[in-house]
Amino acid sequence: MQLKIALAGNPNAGKTTLFNQLTGARQHVGNYPGITVDHKEGCLLHKNKKITITDLPGTYSMTAYSAEELVARDYLVNEKPDVVIDIVDSSNLERNLYLTIQFLELGVPLVIALNMIDVAKDRGIEIKVEKLSQLLGVPVIPIIARSGFGEKDLLEAAIDTASTSNNGNTTLDISYGKDLDSALPELISLISENNFMTDTYPARYTAIKYLENDEQILKKGRQNNTEIASRLEEIVDKLADHTRKTLDVYPEAIIADQRYGYIKSIIRQGVETHRFDTDRLYTSDKIDKVLTNRLVGPIIMLLIIFGLYQFTFSWSELPITWLESFFGWLGGIVENTLPDGLLKSMIISGVIDGVGGILGFVPLIMFMFFGIAILEDSGYLARVAFMMDRVFRMFGLHGSSVMPFIVSGGIAGGCAVPGVMATRTLRSPKERMATLLTVPFMNCGAKVPVLALLIGAFFAESKALYMFLFTMLAWVVALLAAKLLRTTVLRGDPTPFVMELPPYRFPTIRGLLIHTWERTYQYIKKAGTVILGISILLWALMTFPGLDNEQKGFFKQQRQETISSFSQETVKELDLKSKPSSEEAIALAKKLNTIDNAETEAALRYSIAGRVGRSMESITRFAGFDWRTNIALIGGFAAKEVIVSTLGTAYSMGEVNTEEPESLGERLKNDSNWNRVVAVSALVFIMFYAPCFITVVCIAKESSWKWAFFSIGFNTFFAFLAAVAIYQIGMFFQLG
Amino acid sequence: MRRKRGKKNNGCFADKVRNCFGGNHCALRGAPASLKDCKGRVKVCKVNGDRKICARMASMGLYPGVEADIICAEKGSRCLLKVHGGTISLDPAISENILVTSL
Numbered sequence: 001m002q003l004k005i006a007l008a009g010n011p012n013a014g015k016t017t018l019f020n021q022l023t024g025a026r027q028h029v030g031n032y033p034g035i036t037v038d039h040k041e042g043c044l045l046h047k048n049k050k051i052t053i054t055d056l057p058g059t060y061s062m063t064a065y066s067a068e069e070l071v072a073r074d075y076l077v078n079e080k081p082d083v084v085i086d087i088v089d090s091s092n093l094e095r096n097l098y099l100t101i102q103f104l105e106l107g108v109p110l111v112i113a114l115n116m117i118d119v120a121k122d123r124g125i126e127i128k129v130e131k132l133s134q135l136l137g138v139p140v141i142p143i144i145a146r147s148g149f150g151e152k153d154l155l156e157a158a159i160d161t162a163s164t165s166n167n168g169n170t171t172l173d174i175s176y177g178k179d180l181d182s183a184l185p186e187l188i189s190l191i192s193e194n195n196f197m198t199d200t201y202p203a204r205y206t207a208i209k210y211l212e213n214d215e216q217i218l219k220k221g222r223q224n225n226t227e228i229a230s231r232l233e234e235i236v237d238k239l240a241d242h243t244r245k246t247l248d249v250y251p252e253a254i255i256a257d258q259r260y261g262y263i264k265s266i267i268r269q270g271v272e273t274h275r276f277d278t279d280r281l282y283t284s285d286k287i288d289k290v291l292t293n294r295l296v297g298p299i300i301m302l303l304i305i306f307g308l309y310q311f312t313f314s315w316s317e318l319p320i321t322w323l324e325s326f327f328g329w330l331g332g333i334v335e336n337t338l339p340d341g342l343l344k345s346m347i348i349s350g351v352i353d354g355v356g357g358i359l360g361f362v363p364l365i366m367f368m369f370f371g372i373a374i375l376e377d378s379g380y381l382a383r384v385a386f387m388m389d390r391v392f393r394m395f396g397l398h399g400s401s402v403m404p405f406i407v408s409g410g411i412a413g414g415c416a417v418p419g420v421m422a423t424r425t426l427r428s429p430k431e432r433m434a435t436l437l438t439v440p441f442m443n444c445g446a447k448v449p450v451l452a453l454l455i456g457a458f459f460a461e462s463k464a465l466y467m468f469l470f471t472m473l474a475w476v477v478a479l480l481a482a483k484l485l486r487t488t489v490l491r492g493d494p495t496p497f498v499m500e501l502p503p504y505r506f507p508t509i510r511g512l513l514i515h516t517w518e519r520t521y522q523y524i525k526k527a528g529t530v531i532l533g534i535s536i537l538l539w540a541l542m543t544f545p546g547l548d549n550e551q552k553g554f555f556k557q558q559r560q561e562t563i564s565s566f567s568q569e570t571v572k573e574l575d576l577k578s579k580p581s582s583e584e585a586i587a588l589a590k591k592l593n594t595i596d597n598a599e600t601e602a603a604l605r606y607s608i609a610g611r612v613g614r615s616m617e618s619i620t621r622f623a624g625f626d627w628r629t630n631i632a633l634i635g636g637f638a639a640k641e642v643i644v645s646t647l648g649t650a651y652s653m654g655e656v657n658t659e660e661p662e663s664l665g666e667r668l669k670n671d672s673n674w675n676r677v678v679a680v681s682a683l684v685f686i687m688f689y690a691p692c693f694i695t696v697v698c699i700a701k702e703s704s705w706k707w708a709f710f711s712i713g714f715n716t717f718f719a720f721l722a723a724v725a726i727y728q729i730g731m732f733f734q735l736g
Numbered sequence: 737m738r739r740k741r742g743k744k745n746n747g748c749f750a751d752k753v754r755n756c757f758g759g760n761h762c763a764l765r766g767a768p769a770s771l772k773d774c775k776g777r778v779k780v781c782k783v784n785g786d787r788k789i790c791a792r793m794a795s796m797g798l799y800p801g802v803e804a805d806i807i808c809a810e811k812g813s814r815c816l817l818k819v820h821g822g823t824i825s826l827d828p829a830i831s832e833n834i835l836v837t838s839l
Contacts, residue, residue, distance in 0.1 A: 061795035065788070095797035095820040123821075213787060249800075250787055256794030257801065285807050285818055292807075292816060386825045389814060399827060427788075496789050497827040500796060501816065 003051045004079070005158055008072060008103070009087035010096050011058030012502045014115040018087060018145040019055035022155070026518055028418075031502045032382040033058060034403060037068040037424040039075050046155050054081065057424075062102040063214045063252075066400075067424040070216065076108060077200055082162035083109045085154065090120035090127055090142070091503075093272055097263045098256075100136070104172035106205050110138045111157045113150075117142040119503075123282065124275030132271045137170075146508070171202050176258045180211060180251060183239045187211075187232060196228045197221065210236050212252040284503040288383070297387050304380070305411055305471065308371040309464040312364060313452075319363035324663045327356035331652075342543070349652045350539030351532065357648035357664050358527040358641050361449040366520045368413040368448060373515035377507035381406055382499075389497055395479040396486025399497030400425045401435040405478065409442035412451070412471050413519075416440045416695040420702055430492040434485045436699060437711050440691035441478035443471055445523060446640035450686050453644055457665035458679040474687055481718070527641065534638050535645045541609035542631065542649060547602060555599040562591045604628075604650065623685060623723035624678040624731070633685070639692050677730030681723040688719035768835040771815060772828065775806050778836035785833035796824055803839065 007015045011033030020027055023042030028035060040055045056075055057068040064070040076084060086103055088096040103110050114127060133140040139157040143150030175181055187207035192198065197206055197220065209217040210232050221229035240251055247254070291297055331352045338344040375381050384406060389399035401423070402410075408419025419439040426432035443451060451470055452463075459466045486492070547555075563571055570584040574592075604610045605627070612634065613627030620630050628650040635642035644664070651667045668674045690712040691699065700708035730736060768781040780802050783790050793799065797820040807816040807823065815831040817824050826834070 060792070063791060063795070065792050065795075089822075092821040095822055098795060098797070212791065215788075248782075250790070252787065252791045253783070253794060253799065256791065256799050260794075260797075260799060260802075285805070285823065288807055288816060288823065386814065386816070389825070389827060393827070399825070496786065496830045497825075498789070498793060498796065498830055499825050501823040501825055503823070 003049060003083075003159065003162055004054070004081040005051055005162075006054045006056055006076060006079075006081035006084045007087060008056045008076065008084050008099075009058060010060055010089060010092075010099060011500065013058060013087040013089045013096065014145040015058065015087045016055055018085075018113065018115070018143070018151075019053060021145055021148050021151055023053055026514075027055065028515075028518075030376040030381070030515075031379040031505050032376070032385070032403065033500050033502065034068065034400075034422065034425045037071070037421050039071055046159070049159065051155075051159075054079075059099065061099060062106065063209065063212050064216060066427045071424075073216075076103075076106070081108075083111060083158045085111050085113050085158055087113045087115050087145070090114045090117045091123055091125060093120075093125075093127065094260070094263055094267060097266070098259055101172065101174070101259050101262060104136070104138070105174070105202075105208065107171035107202050109161050111154065111161050112136070112138055112140040113145075113154050114140055114142040115145050117150075118144050126273045126275070128271050128273075131269065132266070135266045135269060135271065137172075146511075171204065173204065174258060174262050176208075176211075176255055179239065179243055179246075180254055180258075183211070183235060184208075187235055190228060190231060190235075194225065194228045196232075197224055207232075208255065211239070212255055213240075213250070282503065284379075287504055288501070291380070292383050292386055297383075301384055301387060304375070306464065306468045308368070308375075308411065309467045309471075311371060312367040313463045313467065316364040316367045320360060323360045323362065327352055327360060328663070330356070345543065346536065346539055349542075349649045350536045353648040353652035353664070354535030354539065354645035355527055355532050357453075357644045358449055358531055359524065360663075361452055361644075362520065362524060364452050365413065365445060365448060365523050366516060368445075369519040370512060370516040372411055372413055373512045374507055375411070377505065377511055377515070379502045379504045382501050384410075385499065386501060391479070393494060393497075395483040396431075396490075396494070397435060397438075397479070397482050398426055398428065398431040398495060399499060400427075401431065401482075404435055404439050405442055405475075408439040409444035409447065410471075410475065412443040412448055412467065413445045414442065415444050415446075416442065416691055417698050419444075420695060420698045423702065428492065428495040430486070430490045431495060433703060433707065434482045434490045436702060437485060437707065437714070438478040438482045440695055440699075440711065440715065441474055441481065441688055443474050443687060444640065445519070446692065447687060449641060449644045451683065453647075453665055454668070454679045454683050457669045458674075458676045470683060470687065473684075477688060477722075481714075526639070530639060531641050531645055534635060534642050535649060538609060538631070538635050538642070538646050539649050542604055542607045544607060547599070547606055551602060551606070552599075555595060555602075558595050559592060562588070562595065609634075622727065623720060624673075624681045624727040625685075625723075626673040629673075629682060633689070636686065637690060637693060639694070640686065643686060675736030677727055677736035680730065681727040684726055685719045685723035688722060689716045691715065768837055771806070771817070771826070771831040771834040771836050774836055774838060777803065777805050777839040779803050779839055780834060780836050782835040783833065784835070785830065789830060793824075793830070797822060798824065798834070804836075 007019055009015050012031070016027050016029045016036050019025060019040070019042060020029065023044050025042045027040055036055060036057045038057065042053050042055070044051050044053065054075065056072040059069040059072045062073055064073045084103060086100050088100065100110070100112060114129065117127070120127060129140050129142055139161060141150055141154045141157050143154055176184070184204065184207055187210060188203045190196070191203040191206050206217065210221070213236070218229070218233065221232065236251070243249055243251055243254060291300055331348050334344065334347050334352065338347070385399065385402035388402045392399060392401055403425070404419045404422040406414065407422050408414045408416045416439055419442065420436055423432045423436045423439070426435060451467060455463050455466045455470070566584060566588045570582065570588055573582060573585040574588055605614060609631045610627060613630035616630045617627045625633065628647070631650055632643045632646035635646040647668070648664050651664060651671070662670070690696070696708045696712060699711055771778070780798060780800050782800055783793060783798065798804070798817070802819055805818040807818055814828060815826045817826060
């Protein structure tokens with residue numbers, strides 16, 4: 001029989017790290033809370049027993065506060081796993097046991113994994129594992145999820161617990177003080193007698209949740225049995241009035257206090273001993289005093305981001321040149337090996353110039369991801385969120401909106417899809433919607449090659465600075481858009497912000513390399529699959545239907561006329577296919593090349609994609625975009641990387657001189673339709689127009705199709721207006 | 737009249753800069769004051785405000801009776817609080833509603 005194990009615990013306790021260790025999965029982990037927002041499943045075989053492990057989002061309490069915490073709670077209640085492994089941060093035992101107590105109250109078969117036991121030891125905290133296990137009545141296994149220490153013992157304990165548990169009938173009953181304890185029996189008997197949600201929750205647990213004013217349970221109760229629900233609510237309201245009058249607190253505060261009291265009573269029985277003072281500030285706190293300082297903090301943050309770009313561009317420059325040369329050489333080989341025809345055109349223009357254009361940026365992406373992995377694993381990103389909270393509030397967003405912005409590419413290189421998913425951590429629906437609609441403005445990993453291409457071609461003198469400026473621009477525009485939304489269609493009061501900051505940790509080289517490789521591999525995989533497919537499709541759209549016989553005849557005639565104007569010897573010299581040496585032969589080659597280019601460009605203009613691009617030119621010319629750029633921008637709706645591959649294909653199809661292969665950047669630079677103003681206008685449009693198809697689907701899934709279409713329309717309209725303004729002003733002042 | 741040395745003047749730029757690097761201890765030692773007005777080690781006396789937020793903070797380890805360290809308090813702004821070995825950040829609205837006494 002298959003065993004179902006769920007991994008639950010506080011945010012940033014190491015659940016996903018353990019999940020990856022146990023299943024061999026490569027789920028994203030980082031040193032900040034709220035990375036996992038949905039449950040993820042993985043399998044493993046242990047002693048011929050198939051085990052399904054589910055990694056749940058972190059939660060502080062079984063009273064769900066936000067959408068992702070609800071996922072964890074609902075899974076535990078509805079799916080009823082055979083055993084729950086509660087991952088507890090050993091260095092923060094008291095707070096983590098608060099959730100453990102609630103698991104025991106719910107009566108789930110439980111095993112406690114005492115994670116980061118090494119960190120606790122470093123902080124002078126010693127935990128008596130057997131004693132804790134004896135007092136809580138559940139197995140407690142010390143582990144280090146990062147290294148795999150204790151993993152086998154934990155699995156054994158989980159299997160034992162699953163086989164001996166009697167479906168979670170044993171529950172923990174804590175005394176909640178005179179007032180609440182006197183009301184509980186009445187609530188429990190009302191619940192039990194009427195079988196009120198007893199198939200899902202133990203009666204006492206439901207009673208406690210009513211006392212805690214748990215919104216979801218109250219809602220579920222009203223749906224289940226309105227009469228009983230209102231009677232329960234009546235009892236609880238009466239009690240809440242009483243506690244407010246006598247103690248000036250709500251029942252949930254008494255419950256929390258009693259739970260912590262119970263935890264303290266356990267810990268003080270010699271479970272935890274401290275070698276150092278408990279009020280000692282650790283290095284992490286001392287660093288925070290500087291890095292999160294109101295004055296120094298933001299300056300350090302900007303310097304770190306700028307430093308990251310400087311590092312990325314300077315270190316990736318050489319490998320990018322190598323890759324460009326490699327793809328140029330490869331194109332030359334195919335050009336000289338294969339006979340002229342569709343296959344050759346597809347391989348050179350569709351595959352090598354299309355996908356090669358994307359793969360050429362792999363070194364840059366890799367260095368960028370490496371830098372981000374350092375910031376993420378060290379815990380600094382959470383501090384960025386803390387510092388940005390103040391700015392976000394001014395624009396009607398929430399402190400919890402910062403992390404979705406960063407995940408989406410706040411430091412260039414993220415992805416809007418997990419960014420949209422990460423908005424689940426926001427409690428207010430309006431703040432969540434405003435965040436969800438503005439995170440696609442960030443410079444995701446797919447936009448990085450476009451930025452690198454255009455910045456590299458037109459602003460090569462200070463690439464890191466321009467990258468930094470465009471990143472800042474993305475933030476400013478996203479925040480202004482959020483302000484606009486929050487003052488119009490998404491008006492509403494702000495909600496308070498409270499977040500846990502993880503301690504600083506030294507990233508391990510292994511961890512950094514794994515993170516960097518995983519993301520780089522995803523980029524390469526996408527280039528080799530989705531982008532390859534779209535590139536070939538766009539190549540076909542840029543190739544067919546081809547020129548008609550009359551047009552072909554026109555170019556043939558031009559060629560013949562040119563050849564006949566030269567001597568026989570010159571033509572023979574050119575036929576030998578070796579490099580022409582005489583001036584006459586060189587002139588003939590140039591003229592023929594010009595005709596070939598004109599024919600290829602005419603074919604491209606006449607193609608399906610060319611016609612679409614040209615039909616839009618009457619509008620897009622106000623932003624400085626020609627028909628070839630239009631084709632690339634349409635391709636960008638599928639995935640932003642396609643913009644580079646399509647430009648690569650479009651500009652390679654209009655350029656048949658392969659003797660001196662040029663990079664795409666050089667081709668754009670030499671093209672009469674492109675200049676610095678057009679580059680900025682295009683960059684702004686690309687940064688802010690409609691999100692890619694997958695992000696749109698994700699927005700629809702997380703909200704509705706109405707908002708998904710709104711994001712397409714709103715973003716594209718805004719991006720176009722901005723691009724037109726930039727182009728018109730830039731050209732007026734002759735900045736191009 | 738000359739102002740006494742050390743007396744607080746929020747209008748002075750030097751004081752504003754100084755405040756960025758930490759506020760004062762609670763004005764009246766022993767009397768509950770808002771969290772944003774204190775620094776150093778404190779004991780939480782009361783948590784006011786929205787029920788949901790109070791419950792949330794309790795689940796994060798911030799409840800009446802608990803001892804905490806203010807790591808980074810900014811006048812009228814956010815606050816970093818170390819409690820139970822963990823660090824939590826609070827926005828101005830929340831920190832204003834937490835009454836503490838200096839230890």
